[in-house]
Amino acid sequence: MAWICVITLFALASSTLSNKVSRVGIIFPKTQNDNKQCTAKGGLKGSCKSLTDCPAVLATLKDSFPVVCSWNGRFQPIVCCPDAAAPSVTTTVTTIVPTKETKIPRLHIPGCGKRKVNVDITTIGRSGSPILPPISTSQDLKGGRGIIAGGVEAKIGAWPWMAAVFVKNFGIGRFHCAGSIISSKYILSAAHAFLIGGRKLTPTRLAVRVGGHYVKMGQEYHVEDVIIHPDYVERENYNDIAIIVLKEELNFTDLVRPICLPDPEAVTDSLKGRRVTVAGWGDLDFAGPRSQVLREVSIPVVPIGDCNKAYQKLNTLALKNGITKKFICAGLEEGGKDACQGDSGGPLMLVNNSSWIVTGVVSFGHKCAEEGFPGVYTRVVSYLEWIAKVTNSLDQTVTN
DSSP states (O other), rough: EEEEEHHHHHHHHHHHHOGGOOOOOOOOOOOOOOOEEOOGGGGGGEEEGGGOOOOHHHHHHTTOOEEEEEEEEOOOOEEEEEOTTSSOOOOOOOOOOOOOOOOOOOOTTTTTTOOOOOOOOOBBBBOOOOOOOOOOOOOTTTTOOTTTTTEEETTOOOHHTEEEEEEEEEEEEEEEEEEOOOOEEEEEEEGTEEETTTTEOOOOEEEEESOBBBBSSEEEEEEEEEETTTTTTTSOOOOOOOOEEESSOOOOOOOOOOOOOOGGGGGGOOTTTOEEEEEEOOOOSOOOOOBBOEEEEEEEOOHHHHHHHHHHOOGGGTTTOOSOOOEEEEEEEEEOOOOTTTTTTTTTEEEETTTEEEEEEEEOOSSSTTTTOOEEEEOOOOHHHHHHHTTGGGGGOOOO
């Protein structure tokens, strides 16, 4: 009953402030306990004052019971009033519940990224691609997209992870796009090559050839499924990545081997100043004839900011968010070297400690090797977690 009386009187005092707080009310006389040092709510230093002389306590009276120093008479509480230097605030304590950190997987297959082709070390460029004399064509190569037009024919066995994807019509296979072997059962490629008109190509219509230098050579394998990244949207360029699942496991040889996936730490690497290599059987020029042999080209990485400025000129809905860090851009400012139609899904590669790594997937560009427009590739390291999920963490061991 005594507590009810105290709360009632405190509420009365709260509603009848003294003229010191611009309200008409009762002013209690000071007592010998006034200004005595004390500790207020929240551990704040304060001094003992009449309740009506402490606006800080009055402001919180309805929510919390103050520290009472003493009583001046029966109904006049002397409360511990926080010092002015320590403002009266309501402190909210937020408990942060630690979440489980998502660890980006390290997808390493023993023996990946190794090739057994004999290449003279004196002919190796910074990217690791052999510098060979170009193959002449009857077409003007200027402005052609450079896997073919600005590149060279690859040595047989130089890129044993290359895969050629065919689409069959009435039993006749036609070269469709490229991919790269990342395990004995999985081929890395581009989503846009398999989602056409809102429909995914039927796996039974697809076939993959590996180990061939000429586009129609090599061992053929049937396709069980094509897994397209769930965030890929047709007619947009984002999340353009897919995994081809083979029905039978590949038989690894000197001409058929997997390429390494990047380490998780590579996500912070801008690749500034690096040269990369891209290979494929794509067109010799924009809308031009297609190469019958595997070709390659070495090009420099272009900073994302510069690449974004270039593609902003096109004002296309396919890049509504611009060029993001989930892309890699590569090419020459003057053009002439790039990937082209038919090269989609193929690997953008770099060499690290004598092992080749697939750092990008051929995605899109403005025509082929246009001046001022580098080729754009899906950055593989941004999708390691997804790749691990759909491939069961690539637990296949390479037989050396």
